[in-house]
Amino acid sequence: MIDASSEFDLVVIGSGPSGQKAAVQAAKAKKTVALIERDRVLGGACVHRGTIPSKTLRENALRVKHMRQNAELSNFVLAEDTEMATLIDRLDEVLLAHDNYMQKQIERNGIVRIHGRASFVDNEHISIEKVRGEAEVIKAKNIIIATGSFPRTPDNIPVDHEHVFDSDSILSMLYLPSSLTVLGGGVIASEYASIFQALGVKVTMIDRYPRPLGFLDSDLTDKFVHNFESSGGTWMGETTVSKVHWDGLANVITECEDGRVVKSEKLLCAAGRLANVSDLKIDNAGLKLNERGLIPVNDELCTEVSNIYASGDVIGPPSLASASMEQGRRASCNALGISVGQMNQMIPSGIYGIPELSSVGLSEEQARDKYDDIIVGKALFEEIARGQISGLQDGMLKLVCDGEGKKVLGVMVVGEGATELVHIGQMALLANADVDIFVESIFNFPTLAEAYRVAALAVIGQRSAASNAF
Numbered sequence: 001m002i003d004a005s006s007e008f009d010l011v012v013i014g015s016g017p018s019g020q021k022a023a024v025q026a027a028k029a030k031k032t033v034a035l036i037e038r039d040r041v042l043g044g045a046c047v048h049r050g051t052i053p054s055k056t057l058r059e060n061a062l063r064v065k066h067m068r069q070n071a072e073l074s075n076f077v078l079a080e081d082t083e084m085a086t087l088i089d090r091l092d093e094v095l096l097a098h099d100n101y102m103q104k105q106i107e108r109n110g111i112v113r114i115h116g117r118a119s120f121v122d123n124e125h126i127s128i129e130k131v132r133g134e135a136e137v138i139k140a141k142n143i144i145i146a147t148g149s150f151p152r153t154p155d156n157i158p159v160d161h162e163h164v165f166d167s168d169s170i171l172s173m174l175y176l177p178s179s180l181t182v183l184g185g186g187v188i189a190s191e192y193a194s195i196f197q198a199l200g201v202k203v204t205m206i207d208r209y210p211r212p213l214g215f216l217d218s219d220l221t222d223k224f225v226h227n228f229e230s231s232g233g234t235w236m237g238e239t240t241v242s243k244v245h246w247d248g249l250a251n252v253i254t255e256c257e258d259g260r261v262v263k264s265e266k267l268l269c270a271a272g273r274l275a276n277v278s279d280l281k282i283d284n285a286g287l288k289l290n291e292r293g294l295i296p297v298n299d300e301l302c303t304e305v306s307n308i309y310a311s312g313d314v315i316g317p318p319s320l321a322s323a324s325m326e327q328g329r330r331a332s333c334n335a336l337g338i339s340v341g342q343m344n345q346m347i348p349s350g351i352y353g354i355p356e357l358s359s360v361g362l363s364e365e366q367a368r369d370k371y372d373d374i375i376v377g378k379a380l381f382e383e384i385a386r387g388q389i390s391g392l393q394d395g396m397l398k399l400v401c402d403g404e405g406k407k408v409l410g411v412m413v414v415g416e417g418a419t420e421l422v423h424i425g426q427m428a429l430l431a432n433a434d435v436d437i438f439v440e441s442i443f444n445f446p447t448l449a450e451a452y453r454v455a456a457l458a459v460i461g462q463r464s465a466a467s468n469a470f
Contacts, residue, residue: 006112008032010335011126011140013118013280015042017321018312018328019146020102025332027109034112034138036128041095042102042113051321052094053171054191058352060087061198062416065231065354084173087199114138120285123305142307142335145295146328147280149273149313152293156243157183157269163246164267167192177201179264181254183241185212187351189270190224194353197233204234204262206254211237213351217364219378220357220396220414227355227394236260244269275314292316299342301331309335323347346429348422355394356418360426361410364400373403377435377458381415384454385446392416397451399425399435405463406434417448424452435459 009031012023020042023035106113116128121137129135151166153159161169167188178201182193185207197203205212205228211221212235225235236256243255244267252267274293282288282295286305290296294316301309311327313319326343333340348360367374381387381395395415401408411425428437438456443449 006034006136007139008034008112008141010034010142010144010332011036011138012144012146012328012332013126014146014148014312014314015039015102016146016148016312016324018148018324018331019144020105020328021325022144022146022311022328022332023111024105024109025329026336027111029332029336029338031336032112033110034114034140035106036114036116036118036126038115038117040115041099042106052098054195055352056094057087057171058191058195058354061195061354064200065198084171084176087176117279119279119281120287123285123308140307142309143285144328144331144335145277145280145282145303145308145310145314146312146324146331147276147314149319150276151269152272152274153269154271156241157271158244158246159269160246163252164244164269167268167270167273170268173266177265179203179266181206181252181262181264181267182270183207183244183254183267184270184272185209185214185237186270186272187213189268190351191353192268192270193233194224194228194231194355197228197231198354202232202264203228204236204264206236206239206241206256206262208240209237211235213357215363216357216359217398217412219364219398220359220412223394223396223414224353224355224357236262273313273319275316277314300334301327302334307335318347318349320347320349322350344430346426348419348426350419350422352419355392355415357412357414358418358422359410359412360422361408361429362400363410363412364398367400367409371403371409374409375401375403375405375459375462377401377455377460377462379451379454379458381448381451384448384451386448386450387415389446390416392448395448395451397421397448397455399438399452399455399459401435401459405459406436408433408435413451415448421448421451424449 010026011034012019013036015037023033026033116130119127121127125137125139127137151168159166180196180201180203182189182205190212193203193205213221240257242257245253247253251263254262275295295310295314297303297310297315301311303310309331311331312324351357377399379397381392392415398412400410408428413421435456438452
């Protein structure tokens with residue numbers, strides 16, 4: 001018989017964006033809550049190995065790129081032996097501030113924080129192995145699994161975290177490499193490839209698909225690839241890697257099935273991520289992973305076991321910190337019987353490459369598949385005053401509307417500031433506004449937001465031409 005030393009209304013495993021919001025939501029509902037985290041600090045991979053570190057590096061990469069573009073003013077050259085630590089110089093400060101904020105939030109909401117490694121005894125009891133080896137068992141009426149994900153490593157990629165890295169270890173490099181091969185064409189691969197290219201590293205991207213970020217329309221990804229290649233990068237699409245090995249001297253050798261060989265100082269394998277549940281013993285709770293290595297849940301984020309919920313990267317796409325936060329809050333509400341409506345599907349995606357890419361609603365391709373007819377309006381940043389001032393030559397905003405050219409179905413943006421600009425379109429979609437709202441609104445001049453007005457006018461022009469044709 002299990003002797004539980006403590007019992008809680010809700011136990012949350014994992015303190016990333018999803019777990020944190022789940023715990024706080026339950027605490028504000030006056031429930032007893034425990035938050036289990038195996039790391040010394042709160043925040044999970046998002047804070048300490050992913051989102052915040054990579055975006056900190058990106059900010060400095062942008063500064064380097066801008067200084068190179070303005071060489072006549074600054075005559076800037078980045079030293080060959082630049083330490084990675086200098087490129088993420090504010091990271092420790094940012095992480096410490098974030099950890100302090102989360103600590104205070106957990107404390108003021110009366111959440112019991114438990115530092116240790118969790119594993120299921122059954123669907124109501126969790127064993128926690130503490131730092132010094134001692135263990136305790138706690139009981140939970142409801143449990144939320146929010147343990148995030150870890151990098152997937154194919155069998156033919158020998159990740160050693162010294163020459164061949166994954167997305168969790170890439171920033172542990174001591175020095176900025178002279179060359180880097182990036183395997184993959186997804187979000188993480190595209191972000192890191194473009195960031196390191198902006199820092200002056202010779203980057204080669206290799207992927208089996210014809211273009212990166214295949215879930216976006218080709219006119220957006222074309223601009224991303226153009227920017228990447230014009231900066232000196234190499235994109236190798238429709239290419240399968242057969243073997244990767246360190247030559248024991250100076251290079252990582254990547255052999256492709258078509259006979260091509262790529263040599264680089266370092267290699268990043270960004271081949272997707274899997275649910276981080278290896279130590280949880282989920283089978284003891286009656287759970288199992290699906291064929292994609294994720295925890296399956298229903299629309300209420302409940303697993304196959306009625307008192308266990310899951311949220312965030314552990315359940316798969318969209319695998320966005322913003323969506324994970326909302327999933328955590330909703331999982332908490334659903335577990336505790338707190339009324340909550342359907343989760344809004346109007347979630348913007350944000351890809352922090354150089355340039356940024358962002359979208360919300362339907363893409364042009366999705367809209368054409370769903371509707372008989374659509375009208376698309378585009379605005380190029382190079383034709384917007386602010387775009388010319390800022391030297392943004394690979395930027396574009398696209399509005400996807402219904403066949404009458406009235407209802408906005410989706411917004412897609414590529415270019416610096418895309419992840420901020422997309423929220424204007426998101427608000428229009430949520431308000432079910434007609435495209436005319438972008439013409440009737442007055443935007444500051446000069447701003448990139450004016451692109452909404454230009455793209456809307458392009459839609460209205462096509463709408464008028466169609467009506468005049470009869």
